[in-house]
Amino acid sequence: MSKAIAISESINDSNGDVAHAQPSIGLAVYTLALRELVRFFRQRTRIIGALGQPFIFWILFGAGLQGSFRGPAGISYQEYFFPGVAVMIVMFTAIFSTISIIEDRREGFLQGVLVAPVSRLAIVLGKVFGGTILAVMQAVLFLAIGPLLAVVGLSPPISTGLTWFNFPIVLAYLALVAFALTSLGYLIAWPMDSTHGFHAIMSVFLMPMWLLSGSFFPAPESGWLSWVIRLNPLTYGTAGLRRLVTPNIDAVAGLPTFPVCLAVTVASAVIYISIAIWLTGRQTAHNAR
Amino acid sequence: MSDRIAVRVSDLRHRYGDREALRGIGFTVAAGEIFGLLGPNGGGKTTLFRLLATLLPVQSGTATLLGKNVATESRSVRQLIGVTFQSPSLDGKLTVTENLKHQSHLYGLSGQTAKSRISELLDRLGLKDRAQDLVDSLSGGLKRRVEVAKSLLHRPRILLLDEPSTGLDPGARHDLWEYLSRLRRDEGTTILVTTHLMEEADRCDRLGILHKGELVAIGMPDELRLSVGGDCLTIQSSDPKSLAEKLTDRFQLTPRQIGESIRIEGNAGHELLRDIVTAFPSEITAISLAKPTLEDVFISRTGHRFWENEPV
Numbered sequence: 001m002s003k004a005i006a007i008s009e010s011i012n013d014s015n016g017d018v019a020h021a022q023p024s025i026g027l028a029v030y031t032l033a034l035r036e037l038v039r040f041f042r043q044r045t046r047i048i049g050a051l052g053q054p055f056i057f058w059i060l061f062g063a064g065l066q067g068s069f070r071g072p073a074g075i076s077y078q079e080y081f082f083p084g085v086a087v088m089i090v091m092f093t094a095i096f097s098t099i100s101i102i103e104d105r106r107e108g109f110l111q112g113v114l115v116a117p118v119s120r121l122a123i124v125l126g127k128v129f130g131g132t133i134l135a136v137m138q139a140v141l142f143l144a145i146g147p148l149l150a151v152v153g154l155s156p157p158i159s160t161g162l163t164w165f166n167f168p169i170v171l172a173y174l175a176l177v178a179f180a181l182t183s184l185g186y187l188i189a190w191p192m193d194s195t196h197g198f199h200a201i202m203s204v205f206l207m208p209m210w211l212l213s214g215s216f217f218p219a220p221e222s223g224w225l226s227w228v229i230r231l232n233p234l235t236y237g238t239a240g241l242r243r244l245v246t247p248n249i250d251a252v253a254g255l256p257t258f259p260v261c262l263a264v265t266v267a268s269a270v271i272y273i274s275i276a277i278w279l280t281g282r283q284t285a286h287n288a289r
Numbered sequence: 290m291s292d293r294i295a296v297r298v299s300d301l302r303h304r305y306g307d308r309e310a311l312r313g314i315g316f317t318v319a320a321g322e323i324f325g326l327l328g329p330n331g332g333g334k335t336t337l338f339r340l341l342a343t344l345l346p347v348q349s350g351t352a353t354l355l356g357k358n359v360a361t362e363s364r365s366v367r368q369l370i371g372v373t374f375q376s377p378s379l380d381g382k383l384t385v386t387e388n389l390k391h392q393s394h395l396y397g398l399s400g401q402t403a404k405s406r407i408s409e410l411l412d413r414l415g416l417k418d419r420a421q422d423l424v425d426s427l428s429g430g431l432k433r434r435v436e437v438a439k440s441l442l443h444r445p446r447i448l449l450l451d452e453p454s455t456g457l458d459p460g461a462r463h464d465l466w467e468y469l470s471r472l473r474r475d476e477g478t479t480i481l482v483t484t485h486l487m488e489e490a491d492r493c494d495r496l497g498i499l500h501k502g503e504l505v506a507i508g509m510p511d512e513l514r515l516s517v518g519g520d521c522l523t524i525q526s527s528d529p530k531s532l533a534e535k536l537t538d539r540f541q542l543t544p545r546q547i548g549e550s551i552r553i554e555g556n557a558g559h560e561l562l563r564d565i566v567t568a569f570p571s572e573i574t575a576i577s578l579a580k581p582t583l584e585d586v587f588i589s590r591t592g593h594r595f596w597e598n599e600p601v
Contacts (some may be wrong), residue, residue: 031394111374113395114344115367117368281346
């Protein structure tokens with residue numbers, strides 16, 4: 001009996017400040033997003049790949065297609081492709097930061113987060129915000145450095161509409177596109193057990209989604225391809241960015257208007273993140289693995 | 290006073306598709322107790338562990354931790370428990386301190402409170418000089434210690450450990466158990482541990498033995514051993530089947546044949562041993578007399594060996 005009393009007393013004693021700490025969603029989102037950033041900057045090869053690949057794509061495709069490309073209002077391929085590469089950066093970063101969900105699950109880190117008293121919303125937002133920040137950082141870096149390549153002769157001079165004046169708007173818009181694509185990556189990666197599956201989805205779904213978004217080539221006037229491009233939600237993400245960073249108004253005349261781009265991108269982001277939150281909140285045997 | 294019961298499980302069932310992993314489990318664990326769930330792999334202990342840790346949905350039956358229902362109050366339950374996983378839930382690309390910091394944040398601890406908790410646990414678990422090392426560079430034993438530190442940051446009232454000794458050498462295993470007993474003594478933490486190791490089970494205050502999704506025995510380790518009988522005779526024979534029949538006829542015993550050997554439980558084993566050896570000298574290749582072990586308890590309750598699912 002005396003043992004039992006001693007135990008219940010010590011339980012009361014241990015109810016100090018720690019036991020009364022309330023989990024906070026903000027703190028949880030912050031810490032999970034921070035982890036994504038720390039992990040990214042700790043992997044040098046990932047940084048080189050993430051920054052090198054888009055520049056290489058832009059320079060090589062630009063050099064190769066510059067002769068044959070007939071762009072709207074006669075703009076060069078480099079200039080046309082410029083916002084498209086920014087969207088590609090966002091897409092690849094979204095893919096690489098959400099593929100880590102599968103690794104987190106396999107390595108056991110995720111189960112530790114799942115048994116913590118944090119709202120499932122915080123788990124989703126932590127991952128998605130982390131990926132969004134990484135994507136925006138790289139895309140902005142590309143938009144700022146890209147035009148300078150003309151100085152060293154790697155690209156013809158391009159006129160960029162990115163100015164100090166519209167920089168905050170471009171940043172916010174990129175963040176929106178990145179948020180949508182990272183949420184999309186999240187909902188694809190969450191149910192998966194292996195990264196192989198994710199790579200398959202990447203090749204047959206995510207890459208074509210980017211290719212057919214008006215990033216790589218403009219939509220034809222008619223035919224099935226024009227319809228696929230019109231139905232692709234990412235088309236509106238790319239078009240919105242193109243409108244923001246292309247100074248030549250004639251070159252973007254055929255694109256959806258900016259309010260339409262914004263509306264479609266916001267709507268797709270809301271749909272993707274809602275599905276991601278719903279998936280994460282379900283208690284399933286899959287979550288326990 | 291309901292605080293006296295830390296864990297209450299009743300008629301808990303769980304199935305994965307057609308396979309029934311838990312077939313109606315019920316037990317209680319008192320606050321401040323070290324309770325072990327012993328059983329071979331596939332016996333259902335990990336399923337039970339995951340249900341209690343709120344990782345699996347409760348399909349049928351109830352489980353409450355300090356009065357909070359695992360199925361309906363999972364947020365409150367998560368706040369009460371600390372969980373040590375079999376495969377550590379650590380981020381190998383981060384340092385020990387970074388891992389602990391993220392964990393503190395997840396439990397709502399920040400700033401000075403988090404800092405002092407982290408440094409206290411690093412100290413208590415002997416991790417101070419490895420605090421800035423990447424987790425990937427640590428040995429299995431050290432990783433397990435970080436995992437334990439991680440699960441204790443928010444001072445959980447109940448600590449759940451899944452096979453905590455897996456991959457630990459005997460020294461590290463001993464240290465871990467020393468630490469767990471101290472934790473129970475100093476903070477009154479209730480500890481629930483799953484294991485397939487007899488010596489680990491022996492360190493628990495009470496044990497539940499799980500076999501094929503059923504709780505086949507529950508009690509203090511000594512109590513369980515006594516329930517088997519005073520002594521345990523194991524006989525090796527070239528023809529165990531016929532020897533078992535002869536023993537039944539001659540001594541009115543109920544021997545069990547397990548693989549190539551015969552087991553007899555009962556009192557006054559030394560006299561029985563003498564009589565058996567005298568009666569069948571040529572049919573016995575080896576015979577041993579021992580006090581029952583927890584393995585004997587398992588065999589006597591299930592009719593199976595612990596390691597193989599070979600019927601008797």
